[in-house]
Amino acid sequence: MVSRPLYLFCMVIAPLFCYVFFTTLMGSGLPVNMPIGVVDQDMTSTSRQLARNLDAFEQTAVVAHYPTVSEARTAMQSGEIYGFYYIPQGTTAKVQSQRQPTVSFYTNNTLLIAGSLLYKDMKMMSELASGAAARASLYAKGATEAQAMAFLQPIVIDTHPLNNPWLNYSVYLCNTFAPGVLMLLIFMITVYSIGVEIKDRTAREWLRMGNNSIYISLAGKLLPHTAVFFLMGILYNVYLYGFLHFPCNSGILPMLLATLCLVLASQGMGVLMIGTLPTLRLGLSFASLWGVLSFSMCGLSFPAMAMHPMLQGLANLFPLRHYFLIYVDQALNGYPMAYSWINYVALLIFMMLPFLIVHRLKGALIYYKYVP
Amino acid sequence: MKQLTFKQKIIQGIHDLFYIWMQEFRTTFRDQGVLIFFVLVPLMYPLIYAFIYTNETIREVPAVVVDYSHSALSREYLRKVDASPEVKIVSYCADMEEAKLMLKERLAYGIIYVPADFSDNIAQGKQTQVSLFCDMSGLLYYKALLNANTSVSLDMNADIKIQRAGNSTHRQDEITTYPIKYEDVALFNPTNGFAAFLIPAVLILIIQQTLLLGIGLSVGTAREHNRFRDLVPINRHYNGTLRIVLGKGLSYFMVYALVSVYVLCVVPRLFSLIQIGRPDILALFTLPYLAACIFFAMTASIAIRNRETCMLLFVFTSVPLLFLSGISWPGAAMPDFWRYFSYIFPSTFGINGFVRINSMGASLNEVAPEYRALWIQAGIYFLTTCGVYRWQIIQSRKHVIEKYKEYKGR
Numbered sequence: 001m002v003s004r005p006l007y008l009f010c011m012v013i014a015p016l017f018c019y020v021f022f023t024t025l026m027g028s029g030l031p032v033n034m035p036i037g038v039v040d041q042d043m044t045s046t047s048r049q050l051a052r053n054l055d056a057f058e059q060t061a062v063v064a065h066y067p068t069v070s071e072a073r074t075a076m077q078s079g080e081i082y083g084f085y086y087i088p089q090g091t092t093a094k095v096q097s098q099r100q101p102t103v104s105f106y107t108n109n110t111l112l113i114a115g116s117l118l119y120k121d122m123k124m125m126s127e128l129a130s131g132a133a134a135r136a137s138l139y140a141k142g143a144t145e146a147q148a149m150a151f152l153q154p155i156v157i158d159t160h161p162l163n164n165p166w167l168n169y170s171v172y173l174c175n176t177f178a179p180g181v182l183m184l185l186i187f188m189i190t191v192y193s194i195g196v197e198i199k200d201r202t203a204r205e206w207l208r209m210g211n212n213s214i215y216i217s218l219a220g221k222l223l224p225h226t227a228v229f230f231l232m233g234i235l236y237n238v239y240l241y242g243f244l245h246f247p248c249n250s251g252i253l254p255m256l257l258a259t260l261c262l263v264l265a266s267q268g269m270g271v272l273m274i275g276t277l278p279t280l281r282l283g284l285s286f287a288s289l290w291g292v293l294s295f296s297m298c299g300l301s302f303p304a305m306a307m308h309p310m311l312q313g314l315a316n317l318f319p320l321r322h323y324f325l326i327y328v329d330q331a332l333n334g335y336p337m338a339y340s341w342i343n344y345v346a347l348l349i350f351m352m353l354p355f356l357i358v359h360r361l362k363g364a365l366i367y368y369k370y371v372p
Numbered sequence: 373m374k375q376l377t378f379k380q381k382i383i384q385g386i387h388d389l390f391y392i393w394m395q396e397f398r399t400t401f402r403d404q405g406v407l408i409f410f411v412l413v414p415l416m417y418p419l420i421y422a423f424i425y426t427n428e429t430i431r432e433v434p435a436v437v438v439d440y441s442h443s444a445l446s447r448e449y450l451r452k453v454d455a456s457p458e459v460k461i462v463s464y465c466a467d468m469e470e471a472k473l474m475l476k477e478r479l480a481y482g483i484i485y486v487p488a489d490f491s492d493n494i495a496q497g498k499q500t501q502v503s504l505f506c507d508m509s510g511l512l513y514y515k516a517l518l519n520a521n522t523s524v525s526l527d528m529n530a531d532i533k534i535q536r537a538g539n540s541t542h543r544q545d546e547i548t549t550y551p552i553k554y555e556d557v558a559l560f561n562p563t564n565g566f567a568a569f570l571i572p573a574v575l576i577l578i579i580q581q582t583l584l585l586g587i588g589l590s591v592g593t594a595r596e597h598n599r600f601r602d603l604v605p606i607n608r609h610y611n612g613t614l615r616i617v618l619g620k621g622l623s624y625f626m627v628y629a630l631v632s633v634y635v636l637c638v639v640p641r642l643f644s645l646i647q648i649g650r651p652d653i654l655a656l657f658t659l660p661y662l663a664a665c666i667f668f669a670m671t672a673s674i675a676i677r678n679r680e681t682c683m684l685l686f687v688f689t690s691v692p693l694l695f696l697s698g699i700s701w702p703g704a705a706m707p708d709f710w711r712y713f714s715y716i717f718p719s720t721f722g723i724n725g726f727v728r729i730n731s732m733g734a735s736l737n738e739v740a741p742e743y744r745a746l747w748i749q750a751g752i753y754f755l756t757t758c759g760v761y762r763w764q765i766i767q768s769r770k771h772v773i774e775k776y777k778e779y780k781g782r
Contacts, residue, residue, distance in 0.1 A: 009684075025695060025707065025710050034705065078734065079738075101552055111702060112569040119558070126552070130551055150499040157502055159521075169511075188683065288687040301566075301700075302430075307424060329476075
C-alpha cells in the first residue's frame with residue numbers, strides 16, 4: 001500500500017485537495033456584489049436614486065448602465081452581468097401624477113444561485129420603491145412613521161433560517177461534499193486493491209497469507225485502509241467544525257461516529273462491488289457510477305422528495321444519503337441520535353454487505369482469469 | 373539510409389497518419405473498456421442525470437402551523453399559503469414544542485407561527501408579523517417556504533391597504549397598492565428549473581471526463597502490452613511525432629463528433645430541456661472544445677501506467693470541475709486563485725460557452741472570449757501532446773537500444 005504513489009494520491013492528497021478546494025471556493029459563504037446592469041431611460045434623480053440604492057444591497061453591484069434593453073440582454077448573454085433592472089422613460093412623471101408606471105427586472109436563471117439571489121434583491125428594491133412613493137404621499141397627508149409603515153406593510157414576514165442564519169453555502173454544501181469525495185475514493189480504492197490482486201494473479205498468494213480464510217485476508221487488506229480513511233475523516237471533521245466553526249450542535253463525537261460508520265459502510269459497499277463484478281475494470285466502473293451519482297442522489301442540492309418515487313426508493317441504496325440525513329439531524333440541528341436511528345441501521349447494513357458476497361469473491365479470487 | 377525529400381516525407385507522413393488512425397480505431401472498438409467510456413457512459417449518464425432532475429423544481433414542501441391567533445384573518449393567510457404550489461400544510465400544532473417534534477421526525481421542513489395578536493394588530497391599524505422557521509438541510513425548502521409566505525403576505529397586504537384607503541374607484545385601489553408596479557422576468561429559465569440549470573453543464577463535462585478516461589485507458593493498455601512499458605510501439609509507422617498525435621487525435625475526434633451530437637442535441641430534446649441555440653453556432657463552438665479536450669486528455673494520459681489507474685485519478689475530479697465552471701457557484705464570487713486555476717481545463721470554457729449558446733441563445737460574438745480561449749487551449753495542449761509524445765518516442769528508442777546493447781554484450 002505504501003509502495004505505490006497511487007494510494008498516497010487517492011487516500012491522502014485527493015481528499016485533502018477537495019476539502020481545501022470546496023471550503024476556499026465558497027469561502028465567502030454567500031456571494032456578494034454580483035454584477036448587474038441598469039437600463040435607465042427615465043434619467044431623473046428618482047431613477048438614479050433607485051440605481052444607487054440597488055447598488056447598496058450587499059449582494060448586488062451595479063456595474064454598467066445600458067441605453068436599451070437589447071444591449072443589456074446581449075451583455076447578459078456574454079456573461080458580463082447576471083441580471084438587469086429596467087426603468088422606462090416617464091416613470092417619475094407617472095409616479096407624480098399617480099398614473100402607476102411599471103418597472104421591471106430581469107434575472108438570468110440559467111445560473112440558478114446567482115439568479116435567485118439577485119431576484120430577491122431586485123424584488124425587495126421594487127417593493128421599497130413602490131413603498132417610498134406611497135410613503136411620500138402618506139407623510140404629505142400627515143401620517144406618523146409608525147402609521148405609514150403599518151399602512152404600507154401590514155403583515156411582515158419574519159424569517160428564521162434555523163441553524164444556518166447566514167444562508168452560508170459553504171456550510172450547506174461542504175458538510176456533505178467532503179465526506180462524499182472521501183466515500184467515492186473509498187469505493188475506488190477498495191475495489192482497486194482487491195481487483196488488482198485478481199488482475200496481477202497474486203490473489204492466491206494473498207489468500208495463502210491469510211491462512212486461506214477470506215475473512216482474515218479481507219480484514220488484513222482493508223483494516224489499514226480503514227485506519228487511513230478514518231484519519232482523513234477525523235481531519236475533515238476537525239477542519240470543518242473546529243477550524244471553520246461550522247454549526248455542530250451535537251458535539252463532535254456523534255459526527256465522528258457517523259464518519260466511522262460512513263467509512264466502514266463505503267468499504268462494505270466496495271467489497272460488494274468487486275464481489276459482484278470481479279473484473280477490475282467493471283468493478284471500478286460500478287464504483288465510479290455509484291460514487292458520482294451519490295452527490296445527486298443524497299438529496300442535498302435537489303431534494304429527494306422532488307424526485308421520481310422510484311428514485312426516492314433507490315436513494316436509500318447510497319451510503320451518502322444516510323450520512324447526509326444523520327449530519328442534518330446531529331451537527332446541523334442538534335437532535336438526539338435516536339431520531340436518526342434508521343440511518344445508522346442502514347449504514348450498519350452496508351457494513352454487513354460483504355458477508356453476502358464473500359463466497360463468490362473467494363471463488364473469483366481463486367479461479368477468475370483476468371481478461372483485458 | 374537514403375535521404376527522403378521533403379515531399380516524400382510528407383506523403384509518407386500522411387500514409388502513416390492514416391495507418392495510425394486505423395489502428396487506433398481498431399483498438400477503440402475492440403477494447404470493451406474503452407467502449408464503455410466512449411459509448412456506454414456518454415449514452416447512459418445524461419439520461420440518468422436528466423431523469424434525476426426531471427421534475428425541475430420542488431412542489432408542496434410539507435410545513436406545520438402554530439396558529440395562536442385563531443382568527444378569520446389568520447385562517448385566510450394559512451389557506452392561501454396552503455393553496456400555493458410550493459407549500460403544503462401537513463398539520464396544525466397546538467404549540468411550538470409539538471411543531472418542533474414534527475420537524476425532528478422529518479414530517480415537515482418548516483414552521484409557520486402566527487402570534488396571538490396577529491388579527492388584533494391589523495384591526496388596530498398596527499403592523500403585525502408572521503414568523504417562519506425553516507429547516508436548512510436544503511436551500512430549496514427554504515426558498516419554497518419563503519417565496520410562498522412572501523407572496524401571500526404581499527397579496528394580503530394589498531387587500532388590507534385597499535380596505536383602509538377607502539377609495540372610490542378601482543383604478544385608485546390599484547394605485548394605492550402599487551404606486552409603481554413591477555414585473556419580474558426570469559430570462560432563459562422561466563420555471564427556475566434545476567434540470568435546465570445543471571444538465572447543460574453536466575453534458576459538457578461528460579464529454580471531457582469520458583475522453584480523459586477513455587484515452588487514459590487505451591494508453592494504459594498500450595503500455596501494459598508493450599515490452600518495455602512504453603507508450604509508443606517500435607514500428608516503422610510510428611516514427612514521427614506529428615503523425616502519431618494527429619492520427620490518434622483524428623480517430624478520437626471522429627468518435628466524439630458523433631457522441632457530441634447525441635449528448636448535446638438528442639439528450640436535451642429527449643427531456644425537453646431548453647434548447648434555443650443555433651445548430652451551426654453550436655457545431656462551430658464544439659469543434660475547438662473537442663480538440664482542446666482530446667489534446668488535453670492525451671497530455672494528461674501520459675501519467676497513466678496501468679489500464680485502470682485513470683479511473684482512480686480522474687473520476688473524483690468531476691465534482692470540483694463542475695464547481696470550477698462557475699455555473700452553480702457564481703464565477704463573480706470565485707476567489708482569483710481558483711478562477712485562474714479553472715483556466716487549465718477545457719470544461720470551464722466549454723460549459724460557459726455551451727450554456728450561453730444553448731440556453732441563452734448567444735451567438736459566437738457573445739461567447740468570443742470562451743471561443744478564443746478554447747482555440748488557444750487546443751493549440752497549447754496540441755504542443756504539449758507533441759512534446760510528451762516526442763519524449764516517449766525517444767524514451768522507447770533508448771530502451772530498444774539498451775536492450776540491443778545488452779543482447780550484443782552477452
